[in-house]
Amino acid sequence: MGSSDERVVAVIMVGGPTKGTRFRPLSLNIPKPLFPLAGQPMVHHPISACKRIPNLAQIYLVGFYEEREFALYVSSISNELKVPVRYLREDKPHGSAGGLYNFRDLIMEDNPSHIFLLNCDVCCSFPLPEMLVAHRRYGGIGTILVIKVSPESANEFGELVADPSTNELLHYTEKPETFVSDRINCGVYVFTPDIFTAIQGVSSQRKERANLRRMSSFEALQSATRSLPTDFVRLDQDILSPLAGKKQLYTYETMDFWEQIKTPGMSLKCSALYLAQFRFTSPYLLATGDGTKTAAVIGDVFVHPSAKVHPTAKNLLTLNYAQIGPNVSISANARIGPGVRLISCIVLDDVEVKENAVVIHAIVGWKSAIGRWSRVQGEGDYNAKLGITILGEAVTVEDEVVVVNSIVLPNKTLNVSVQQEIIL
């Protein structure tokens, strides 16, 4: 067990606006790390997982967004969770390990014994305290969270091979063409401060090679790939691969869920995974109701306290509350009218859904208006390009209009039905 002097720092890589292009049109309005899953910003989930680490001293969010985009969030989450959270902006790309190295002085200020590195766009149960315990036992410089996936999908990720008894990382390769292993890198790590030495080593090596190359212009011409800047260090290729098999890196396997949140469709899937997790960890966050005094709730549903779900109108003797769920998340100030049916969807802030409308497998953007008896529907294939219907900010779907398997960019009004289209 660690002593009370052994402080831990967590670093969460949040990426930047040029990186999250697959998250459009939602990322046109909000930095992807702040997009809500199960009612909380995406980055909130790894942050609250970090809160469970004993002796957590500080959380750093590292990314390329402007500071002001995170200022409000960072100060409110620090207050809420009573742990210092700070956003650090990278001035230029340093690679996944180089970014960590770039801020090493700040990170080491608290003299931490261990440093967690997490990727914001990873959706999982973040078993961080358990990883730390295992890591201490292994005694290496780093422990990687891994998960088993289907052999067919493994080559989308970093594949790795671990020793079944010692859990040492024996081999690592990024997106291989042939099958190596069905265990993949989850993008969650714990390191000792030695990691900075390892990263610096890579940097120096590259500097040396660069100097050598300058002496041979023939070699420079021969170079098929552009040589990377010396301070650009990638975690996968430059650290994990070379250190595999040297008794320095170990693995910890999770048996829970794991997904990458690259597209809006995946955000809907991950929202459902987190809602299901709430049922175990914090059921008080989920909505309840049987349709008599409030909406009828089916399965896992989040409703922001400021959202209104009510029967409106005059002359209704039987009050038809909406029926909501499973897998629905409703954000602040949304208004859900009577007789509405919501299934597997994310309804963002200030949306109005009018009477008898139906929303299935969709994301409804901030301030949008969904008309009476209209229907916004996706097929439910999270991976297909048009498998989930996405409405951008302030989209109006007029009464009785049907929108199926489509993406609608912000501020559009739909007065005719559409299917399988991207509406600019």
Next chain:
Amino acid sequence: EHFRMKALILVGGFGTRLRPLTLSVPKPLVEFANKPMILHQIEALKAIGVSEVVLAINYQPEVMLNFLKDFETKLGITITCSQETEPLGTAGPLALARDKLIDDSGEPFFVLNSDVISEYPLKQMIEFHKSHGGEASIMVTKVDEPSKYGVVVTEESTGKVERFVEKPKLFVGNKINAGIYLLNPSVLDRIELRPTSIEKEVFPKIAAEKMLFAMVLPGFWMDIGQPKDYITGLRLYLDSLRKNASSKLATGTHVVGNVLVDESAKIGEGCLIGPDVAIGPGCVIESGVRLSRCTVMRGVRIKKHACVSGSIIGWHSTVGQWARVENMTILGEDVHVCDEIYSNGGVVLPHKEIKSSILKPEIQKFQLKLNNKKE
């Protein structure tokens, strides 16, 4: 005066274009605006004193005759069937029914096409026929796309028919044969008992002798033998009802435009019905339902918050809660659309349950187990 007039209604065959509805019921008995199609014509004939109607059919006379006995008693009119054993075209059936159509009164007889709806201004047609003294009168109606049909070219002032042109490539006129004729008994002498076309063989001969006259049909006209035209036809029919008998149409805050509701149907709270909707006997429309441009046949239940437009819902079917049925969806008899399902132009054969959405128009075929809806 006309009390001994007779009429022949050409009912024809299997009604394949109105499937799946005609898989359960012979076409003349499929309801239109809450009344069997053929009853619209029989009532119009009865109203001007026709005493006997002959139905020229080639399919399921037993089913027809059972229904018709009912109408006979209620309306006080004689209805008989003349059954073809082989297809006789559009004129042959007249020869087959000759004995029923001619008596010694010498009165002309009507011939109606059973797929047609209109205001049936038959009294005016009789007067027109008497005034020109020709052998045959036909109604013609103006259409936007005459090349789809047979065009009747007439002399403007007298209505004398000059010629028929089948699906003309160049514009020759915009009046087509409306399928309503008034014929002197002598016309029957021109028709042999074999497959014959009245438009291609019989009428051209009469026109050549300058004995065929055409009257422009006042009011609306529609051939409702296929679903798209059936739905358009309902709009025209209800428009006409608004002008001539508006008390039959529904009223209320939940009604928009022209809506016909059988008195035994129930409509719940918070619905919006119309325009151009017909709701049949025993139907239950639950609360929060939106119906527009559709026909809901006898015994159908539309569950809460569902939305149906531009479609026909067959007898005893159900549409589930929050379901969306639109764009020429035709549900046959006893079809059940599950909750939250979307049907975009699905054509569903009888006794089927729809458990997954139909995103594009397609035909949902029979399942092998016809009686087990759970499969």
